[in-house]
Amino acid sequence: MRGRLTANAPLAPLVWFKSGGAAEWLFEPKDEDDLSAFLRGLDPAVPVMALGLGSNLIVRDGGVPGVVVRLGKAFAQVDRLDEVTLRCGGGASGILVSSKARDAGIGAFEFLRSIPGTVGGFVRMNGGAYGREVKDVLVECDVVLRSGDCVTLDVGALGYTYRHSALPDGAIVVCATFRGHAEDPATIQAEMDRISSEREASQPLRSRTGGSTFKNPDGHKAWALVDAAGCRGLTRGDAQVSEKHCNFLLNLGSATSAEIEALGEDVRARVRAQSGVELEWEIQRVGRAADDAAPDHIEVKT
Incomplete structure (x- = not known):
């Protein structure tokens, strides 16, 4: 193994919501061969999850068991x-x-x-x-x-x-x-500028957020359903439905991942009651809740 392997690595600094627990192990491979060799030698029972920029992700407060793989500059x-x-x-x-x-x-x-x-x-x-x-x-x-x-x-x-x-x-x-x-x-640049301008005007890009929270159901826009259900600005603890774009959830400062996820479930329940539409999460939710019993620590041999 030529990459870096870190035990009990905090993930909150690596995800956009800035919340959640630690990875049991965080592996940052040197290259593709290093990653391949590492996974080949890893107990097949150990779960593995890839992490990119952490933009479309809720890491639950109890952390992520097994190995989180983060691809770096290589x-x-x-x-x-x-x-x-x-x-x-x-x-x-x-x-x-x-x-x-x-x-x-x-x-x-x-x-x-x-x-x-x-x-x-x-x-x-x-x-x-x-x-x-x-x-x-x-x-x-x-x-x-x-x-x-x-x-x-x-x-x-x-x-x-x-x-x-x-x-x-x-x-x-x-x-x-x-x-x-x-x-x-x-x-190309003109189209990129148009896209950037539209996003800046309509989305809370400078906030602690996870991007689009729910998939657009057939025939509907998720944000419109959320708005019609009266959820714009809805809060739970320090988590909030964005007032600027209500298909975005925000961490206003010290929200836990449990609060963010529970707020999303509140929104889903209100939309279901108001329109009969079942919203599906687009944001990935991974790991254990804070009160879940942690399994025995996984040993990773280096």
Whole structure:
């Protein structure tokens, strides 16, 4: 093992909500081979979870058992393969990918600028915004499975639906190939500026938040359902439904993850009662509640 392995690593500083417990183990691999070897040597019973920028995530207050894998700078490269194709590391941000595409004169990636996450995350969940999704530009991705085996999967093998893929638990996307079309960089920049301006005007970007909380149900906008149910500004402890965009939950300062998640459930109950629509979480919720009994500590041999 050439990467860094840390026991009882706090995760709150690494996620946008700035709340939640610690990872039993946090592994930051040196490269793909290091990650593959680590997972191959790890007891198959130990759970593994990938962490990107922590933007679309509630880490529960009791922490995350097993191993959390965080891809660092070694996985953040973006390379141009041909006139319209980019190969991007799983740790590269949406902002970096869209900027590299602009510089290369490749269109179709502008929407990635609005996704506050990494390639690994938005490939797994078919991230999307402004009328486009990852499935529209993805060619294939390289994945390290929980077993440590490395495989390449084309877009058709991922079973994409709205904000969901068929990638198995514990699988980590380490690289992805995207294809767009030739476009004038000035045109690309203008679209990116438009997207940035719209997000700034409508979303609480400078707050402790997790991004869009609920998926849009068929035929509905989640924010409109939340607003119609009277949830704009609703609070629980130091957690609040954003008054600026009510499909966003906020940590006003010292909210626990339990308060944030419970507020989301309050919203779901009110929307169900008002409209009959069952909202589905878009934000991922992981780990144990603070009062859950922790299992025996997992030993990771180095």
